[in-house]
Each structure stands twice: as structure tokens, then as C-alpha cells.
Amino acid sequence: MSHSEALAAEQDRVLASAWGGGKSPFAAxxxxxxxxxxLISDALTFVALIAAYGFMRYVSPRWPAQAEIxxxxLIGFMTFTLISSSAVMAMAVGAARTHNPKLAVRFLFLTILGGLIxxxxxxxxxxHFIGEGARLWSNPWGVPQFSACFFVMTGFHGFHVTTGVIFLLVVALRAAAGRYSDEGVEIAGLYWHFIDVVWVFIFALFYLL
Amino acid sequence: MEIAHPHGYRVYGLCWLGLLGLTVLAMGVSHLSMAPAIKALVLVGLSLVKVLLIAAYFMHLRFEKLNLVLITGVPLLLAVIMWFMIVPDTRDTSRRVLVMRDTAVQAPAAPHAQPKP
Structure with a gap:
């Protein structure tokens, strides 16, 4: 076997392997x-925020009782709304994959409604919180980190919900206009479920703990 | 080519009920009087179960290839590593912050500082 033939054989072998580009290792x-x-990179941002919150909470000699503030x-209702919208989004993806665009669009608009609520x-x-005197660097409860954590964590999550609503609106309007793609609905769904995943941790660690 | 998987609405309904049940359970746990560390562990555990349900059924990770499932676990792994890197800094930090504040109060004015007119 000549050198060029050996190189070609090696190239074929690499391309045929799972990580060589010849196959799809993630099957996606x-x-x-x-x-x-x-989503993985975005999750790392939230991990850093939650870790910073954990640090501040741990070193703070006292922390306000959230249930009194x-x-x-309302927080329980917000969680219920987000979980329900996530379930409806999963149904939208299911409808899109079974080639039922009308049903998918209906579910998408229901998900958007959940996001808006x-x-x-x-x-x-x-x-309400600002009305009680809370600011980014100060608050009436004497623990400045408390309101800073609240505004940064819920604000960053709220920003994601807002972009998610816009994203879903674009996908829903495109689907309603006949420019329908089940992959597009599924990708938008992944983003929406991620928002739900982040809220699960914020709800448990900031509001309940 | 993606692996075929069912899209039964019943599965989504059951998952939704499970998530609501776990949310109510977590809210109940928050009212119990127990050591903060144990309460944190219970709440994190319940949150992880909820996240697993969402990822497995709503995000269809249960039906994806193992390679994809494994890379989604990276943030969780890094969260654990980050936490263990932060923990040593929590020792005596509150005391150190107070000392720094005292030092700042007692520090003389900078030589180049100009008094305000």
C-alpha cells in the first residue's frame, strides 16, 4: 500500500468513526x-449566580424570613403557571412531531399565555418589593445582599422568560403562517423547559429555604 | 437520525401531576422546623427529582443518545466543584469583612486627595 493509499484509508477510518464527522455522535x-x-453554557451562568447567592447566604450572620416578605x-401560583406552561409546551412539541400544526399552534399560544401570566x-x-423600600444595594431588613440576590436572580430569570415568550411568539406566528417546522418547535421547547428548570432551583433555594 | 419515541399526552399529564405534587411537598417541607443544612439537602433533592422529570420527559432526554445525556450533566458537575471551591472561603469571612471595614474607617486620607471646595 502506497503512502497516499494509506492516508486515504486512515481518512476513511476516521470519517467512519463516531467522532470523526462521518457519523452523528449525538444523533441530533x-x-x-x-x-x-x-443551554449548557447558560446553565453555567445560573450555577454561578446561585453559588454566589449560597455564599452570601452562608456568610451572612442573619437573613430575612422570605415567607414574611x-x-x-403568589410564588406558588407562579410556579404552578410555569410548570403548566412547560407541560403544554411538551404537548406542542408532540403535536408538531405528529404533523398537527393547528394543534401545535394552539398549544404554543397557551404556553405564551402562561409565560405572560x-x-x-x-x-x-x-x-411590591420596591414599594416596601427594597433597592439593589439596600433594603429595610438590614441585609443588603438579600435584595441584591433577589433582583439579580429573579431579574435574570425574568429576562429569560421574556426572551422565551418572544421566541415562542415568533415560532407560533411562523407556524400559523404555514412556515411550519417540527424541529423549530422542539428547539423552542427546549429553551422553555430550561426556564422551568432554572425556576425550580430559584423557587427552592431562594424562596423556600 | 433521531431515536423514535412516543408522544403520549398521558405521560406529559402524569409528569405535570408529579411536578405539582413535588412542588406542594417542597412548600410543606419549608414550613417544617429542622436544621437548615438538612432542609437545604431535602429541598435540593426534591428540586433534582423535578429537574430529572422535566429533562427526561418534557425535554425528551430519556429518548436521546447517551452522549447527549452525558453532556447535559456538565453544569451539575461544575456546580458541585464550584461549591466545594467556595466552601473554604466561607470560613471566618464575616469576621474578615468586619476587620476590613474597621481598617477602612481608620485609614488616613490619601496623600493626593484634594479637599472638596
Whole structure:
């Protein structure tokens, strides 16, 4: 076997391997894989925020009782809304994959409604909190880190919910106009479920602990 | 080519009920009087179960290839590593912050500082 033949044989062997580019090691299309990679990097940002919150909470000699400051019924309702919208989003993906665009669009708009209700509740919660005198660097409870953690964590999450609603709106309008793609719905769904995943940790560690 | 998987609405419904049940359970646990460390562990445990349900069924990770499932665990692994890197800094930090504050109060004015008119 000549040198060039050996090189060609080696190239074929690499291309045929799972990591050589000849096969798909993740068995996912390009868009979906890129969304997963984005979510992983975004998750690291939230991990850093939650770790910073944990640090501040741990070293702070005292911490306000959240149940006395926030309306836990409202927070519970927000969690219920987000979990329900996530379930409806999963149904939208299911409808899209079974080639039922009309049903998928309906579920998408229901998911958007859930997101808007969540954002409305968050706006109410923020205005109430600010009305009580809380600012980014100070608050009436004497622990400045408390309001800083609240505004940064819930604000960053709220920003994700807002972009998620816009993303879903674009996907829903495109699907309603006939420019329908089940992969597009699935990718948007991944982003929306990620928002739910982040809220699960914020809800447990910031509001309940 | 992706692995085929079912899209039964019943599965999503059961998952939704499970998530709501776990949320109510977590809210109940928050009202119990127990050591903060144990409460934190219980709440993190319940949150992880919820996240597993969402990832497995809503995000369809249960039906994806193992390679994809493994890379999604990276943030969790890094979170654990980050936490153990932070923990040593929590020792005596509050005391150190107070000492720094006292030092700042007693420190003389900078030589180049100009008094405000």
C-alpha cells in the first residue's frame, strides 16, 4: 500500500468513526445540538449566580424570613403557571412531531399565555418589593445582599422568560403562517423547559429555604 | 437520525401531576422546623427529582443518545466543584469583612486627595 493509499484509508477510518464527522455522535440535528450547547453554557451562568447567592447566604450572620416578605401563595401560583406552561409546551412539541400544526399552534399560544401570566406576577412582585423600600444595594431588613440576590436572580430569570415568550411568539406566528417546522418547535421547547428548570432551583433555594 | 419515541399526552399529564405534587411537598417541607443544612439537602433533592422529570420527559432526554445525556450533566458537575471551591472561603469571612471595614474607617486620607471646595 502506497503512502497516499494509506492516508486515504486512515481518512476513511476516521470519517467512519463516531467522532470523526462521518457519523452523528449525538444523533441530533444541528439546530437542536446548538440549542443544547447554548443551554449548557447558560446553565453555567445560573450555577454561578446561585453559588454566589449560597455564599452570601452562608456568610451572612442573619437573613430575612422570605415567607414574611413575599406572598408565598403568589410564588406558588407562579410556579404552578410555569410548570403548566412547560407541560403544554411538551404537548406542542408532540403535536408538531405528529404533523398537527393547528394543534401545535394552539398549544404554543397557551404556553405564551402562561409565560405572560408569569411575567405579570413577577412585575407585581417586583413593584411590591420596591414599594416596601427594597433597592439593589439596600433594603429595610438590614441585609443588603438579600435584595441584591433577589433582583439579580429573579431579574435574570425574568429576562429569560421574556426572551422565551418572544421566541415562542415568533415560532407560533411562523407556524400559523404555514412556515411550519417540527424541529423549530422542539428547539423552542427546549429553551422553555430550561426556564422551568432554572425556576425550580430559584423557587427552592431562594424562596423556600 | 433521531431515536423514535412516543408522544403520549398521558405521560406529559402524569409528569405535570408529579411536578405539582413535588412542588406542594417542597412548600410543606419549608414550613417544617429542622436544621437548615438538612432542609437545604431535602429541598435540593426534591428540586433534582423535578429537574430529572422535566429533562427526561418534557425535554425528551430519556429518548436521546447517551452522549447527549452525558453532556447535559456538565453544569451539575461544575456546580458541585464550584461549591466545594467556595466552601473554604466561607470560613471566618464575616469576621474578615468586619476587620476590613474597621481598617477602612481608620485609614488616613490619601496623600493626593484634594479637599472638596
Amino acid at each position: 440535528n444541528w439546530g437542536k445540538l446548538m440549542m443544547w450547547l447554548f 413575599f406572598d408565598m401563595r 408569569f411575567l405579570g406576577c413577577q412585575a407585581y412582585e417586583w413593584s
